[in-house]
Amino acid sequence: MKRVVLITTLAAAVAAGAMTRAQAQSPLGAQISYQGQLRLNGAPVHNVTCDVQFALFDAPSGGAQIGPTLTRAVHLRNGLFSVADLDFGATAFEGAARWMGLSARCPSGSGAFVALSPRSPIVAVPYAHALRPGSATRGNLPNGVTVVGHNQATGGVSVGVRGRSDSPDGRGVHGWNTALGGVAIGVMGQTSSVSGRGVYGLAGATSGQNVGVFGESPSPQGHGVIGLNGATSGVSYGVVGIVRSPQGHAAFGKNEATSGNAFGAVGWTESPVGTAVIGVANASSGQNYAVRGVTNSPAGYAGYFEGRVHVIGNLSATGLKSFRIPHPTLPGHDLYHYAQESPRPENVYSGVAELDAAGAAVIALPDYFVAINAPPYRYLLTPIGAPMPELHVAEEVRDGRFKVAGGAAGKRVSWVLIAQRADALDAPVVARAEGEIAPAGANTPGLPIPPEVAP
Numbered sequence: 001m002k003r004v005v006l007i008t009t010l011a012a013a014v015a016a017g018a019m020t021r022a023q024a025q026s027p028l029g030a031q032i033s034y035q036g037q038l039r040l041n042g043a044p045v046h047n048v049t050c051d052v053q054f055a056l057f058d059a060p061s062g063g064a065q066i067g068p069t070l071t072r073a074v075h076l077r078n079g080l081f082s083v084a085d086l087d088f089g090a091t092a093f094e095g096a097a098r099w100m101g102l103s104a105r106c107p108s109g110s111g112a113f114v115a116l117s118p119r120s121p122i123v124a125v126p127y128a129h130a131l132r133p134g135s136a137t138r139g140n141l142p143n144g145v146t147v148v149g150h151n152q153a154t155g156g157v158s159v160g161v162r163g164r165s166d167s168p169d170g171r172g173v174h175g176w177n178t179a180l181g182g183v184a185i186g187v188m189g190q191t192s193s194v195s196g197r198g199v200y201g202l203a204g205a206t207s208g209q210n211v212g213v214f215g216e217s218p219s220p221q222g223h224g225v226i227g228l229n230g231a232t233s234g235v236s237y238g239v240v241g242i243v244r245s246p247q248g249h250a251a252f253g254k255n256e257a258t259s260g261n262a263f264g265a266v267g268w269t270e271s272p273v274g275t276a277v278i279g280v281a282n283a284s285s286g287q288n289y290a291v292r293g294v295t296n297s298p299a300g301y302a303g304y305f306e307g308r309v310h311v312i313g314n315l316s317a318t319g320l321k322s323f324r325i326p327h328p329t330l331p332g333h334d335l336y337h338y339a340q341e342s343p344r345p346e347n348v349y350s351g352v353a354e355l356d357a358a359g360a361a362v363i364a365l366p367d368y369f370v371a372i373n374a375p376p377y378r379y380l381l382t383p384i385g386a387p388m389p390e391l392h393v394a395e396e397v398r399d400g401r402f403k404v405a406g407g408a409a410g411k412r413v414s415w416v417l418i419a420q421r422a423d424a425l426d427a428p429v430v431a432r433a434e435g436e437i438a439p440a441g442a443n444t445p446g447l448p449i450p451p452e453v454a455p
Contacts, residue, residue: 031087036120037079038104044079050106052081053113056088057099060119065101066092073108095133098122345421347373352384353404353413360394360405363415369400373419380416383407 034054038045052074056066067088074081092098100120103113139146149161163173175187189199201213215225227239241250253265267277279291293302321339328335340348349369353361379393381404390406391413407413 029087030090030092031085032093032122033082033084034086034100035080035082036102038076038081038106039079040106045076045106046078047076048106049073049075049108050081050104051108051113052083053103054083054086055101055103056092056122057101057119058096060099060121063099066098076106093122347419347421348416349419350414350416353415355404355407355409355411355413357409358405359388359390359407359409359411360403361407361413362401362403365397365400365402365417367400369397369419372422374422375419377402378418380418382414384412384414386411388413 038050038052050073052072054070054072057063058066070086070088072083072086074083098121100122102116102120104116105111105113137147147161149159151158151160161173163171165172173187175185177184177186187199189197191198199213201211203210203212213225215223217224225239227237229236229238239251241252243250251265253263255262255264269276277291279289281288281290295302321341323337323339324334325337326335327333349365351363353363355361375397377397379402381391381393383391386408388407388411391404392406393402394405395403397417402417404413404415
């Protein structure tokens, strides 16, 4: 038999086939099937086994070979043959055109292979066209899914669906919901793992102003990003930001509007004992900040509070400590009162004492006086109603009392006592108003933050 042969291809297709649910549990692989007819001098080669070599190319002639050269022994009946296990690698068919180059020798094992010409184009079965670049898969499935990517591996960095774009302005994955109403979702991520991520965005560049996850809304009532934690108990978080850069920001809110009541970041809670915003500086050394505000406007405020403000710990300031109160005689204006300053932590006590028939009076101080003050004490006495040149402190503070004498009988004395705090770091009781004492921590907004708030 002469070994110069011709071949006519019948069809080639990616071997998808109809799979049962049981079969779907195993990976499909990258194998394809190929059918053809081998002729000799125009007549089909019959009832003989031949060796056929299969080589995949990216062009009808020349070009680059894709994957390995595969050799199969095929038995011919009327020249027809079929092979179903050709595997040119997982990346051989990614949507670009391919051509099959064949070589044959008959009978099997005899002589050299003869290259057949021309190469045969690989054609897809009709529904495989939905996988070509630029194609679309559409369906009318009210409660169904048009496209499903399911990676059934139970270990490793497995991916169900992956999108990639090499364009500077491209999108690796683009989800678009065109509904004009309802809770329509463009892209949704979901995980069942106790330590999983529903959506994970990674900006892998190690420099530049890149973004891991970016959310944008053009609506005046819209939200660029919302994080919702549906748990009804536990230390749950709607949004958590984590960075490892010394100059990084775990959370950054920026409003680019140049007018209006614009907010960079808003914290909100509906709980009677909730906290709208918590800042925790967890390092145990260094001058770190749990919350820091900066304004560049001379009329702006780095921090602004409406309502009561409570501080646990020391409070310091570099500027004036002023208090604005409504002006009593100029409606629409405020009156500034300034805090008293001293180089020492001091408590000031004052009052008016009635002098007895001997021109003396014993003045009782608050019962907590001794617990939070230490000598030396400073006294100021001012007579009321008559001159009192002999007025003096007859006995200094002892057991929470001191005595004045040398005054005019039946008159009054205005007195001021200044004491240095003995508990400058942590007072056991706090005087809230005259005659009212509050235990430490009672009715105190902003109780110490429990350690479990840290992500």
